[in-house]
Amino acid sequence: MNWQVMIDSFPALAEGALITLELVVISGILGVLLAVPMAMARVSPRPWLRALPLAHIYFFRGTPLLVQIYLVYYGLGQFEAVRDSVLWPYLREAYWCAIIAFTLNTSAYTAEILRGAIQSVPRGEVEAAETVGMSPALIWRRIRLPRAFRIALPAYSNEVILMLKGSALASTITLMDLTGVARTIIARTYTPVELFLAAGLLYVVLAFLILGGFRLVERRLNRHLQPG
Amino acid sequence: MFRQLSAMLIGVLLATPVFAQDTIRIATEGAYPPFNFIDASGEVKGFDVEIANALCEEMDANCELVTQNWDGIIPGLIAGRYDAIIASMSITPERQEAVSFSEPYYSNKLQFIAPGDSDFGPGDAAGSAIGAQRATIAAQWLEENVPDADIRLYDTQENAYLDLESGRLDAVLADVYVSYEWLDSDEGAAYEFKGDPVYNDDKIAVAVRKDDQVLAERFSEAIEAIRADGTYQAINGNYFPFDIY
Secondary structure, rough: OOHHHHHHHHHHHHHHHHHHHHHHHHOOOOHHHHHHHHHHHHHOOOOOHHHOOHHHHHHHOOOOOOHHHHHHHHHHHHHHHHHOOOOOOHHHHHHHHHHHHHHHHHHHHHHHHHHHHHHHHHHHHHHHHOOOOOHHHHHHHHHHHHHHHHHHHHHHHHHHHHHHHHHHHHHHHHHHHHHHHHHHHHHHHHHHHHHHHHHHHHHHHHHHHHHHHHHHHHHHHOOHHOOO | HHHHHHHHHHHHHHHHHHHHHHHEEEEEEEEEHHHHHHHHOOOOEOHHHHHHHHHHHHHEEEEEEOOOOOOHHHHHHOOOOEEEEEEEOOOHHHHHHHHHEEEEEEEEEEEEEEOOOOOOOHHHHOEEEEEEOOOOOOHHHHHOOOOOEEEEOOHHHHHHHHHHOOOOOOOOEEEHHHHHHHOOOOOOOOEEEEEEEEEEEEEEEEEEOOOHHHOOOOHHHHHHHHHHHHHHHHHHHHOOOOOOO
């Protein structure tokens, strides 16, 4: 075991970990913004509205993340029309391609988590709100969504952890995330065990931070359930 | 019954090594045309593969060919997953600390390629987006000689070409013979070599584990033998109209 190479590469790995964290946080936030309307459509009584997000959810849950990243990065770049469009300044950057792929992917999973949560909001609470004359929009805002977020939180923290690990695939499209940095250093030093061990430890730290953040949010959201 | 069975088993176990030719497991990448690539039917083909087969025949060894991602190919050798690498691997001082090499079986140069209508030259590398395959001497050359360039590293050479086509890259630095093949294809028609080769002294050899000097010797002798009897020249002719030794 070559400890020196682990110590020497730590600053570069830490920089990579920052990129990884950025990818997860940005696409996580964008993913939730996309997932909320999709989940609301999925529980609609109107069949056509329910069907709308279905294709999106099926495609992104049914195909590997690596394939999705390749389609966004190498696939879109093949078309002249895409290269001439106003979006190209973004799409030519591996960073934004990764954000787009991760956002679309996580939004599909999150939408399904949220759909389940919305459906398990106790019927009586919604009925009570109807009885006091709340409008459907107000019921969504005050009762169904806040309750659903609380119910979904533990399952959603799982999804974020899975996304953290999935983000390692960003290294396949030239991004210098934690895995990308590790692989580039290994290419020079041929010490895969040391570098992957160090990268693995940093992933554990990131996962720990994310879970800690969720625990804080959970405690705040459920503070009415706490003793005292 | 049990005794008979175990006696048979022991017999088989004892007999097998006596009749077996020695088996050498050889790794190649399979994404580096024309040297090694996987064709439409899923078979590994290319210059490296033909050379590997010729060397095995010369050494009278039984060879198994496996494919392995490029950036894991040396770690896999060290871990004992296979015994040799025949995958257009350049001899470098860094690699020599990790593995042993045979005598070279061909020589290579590094040269930039860029769109035919661009005025990119090797001197412009510093401010440009340059692609190379991760864990190659091209990547290493860029890191050492133009650290100010926006260096993008790809898992395979083919992905670097894809990004040159999409316009994300200003240029790609790669082995001349690999680029030669790509420039000759439909996709590469609009691109060309820019400037002189930036690195001339690139020797390609068979890599084996560091303590496997005997095997390296056997490969070196076999390379010399196929050069002498014309097998090498015949294989060379299948790919290039000039001698790449």
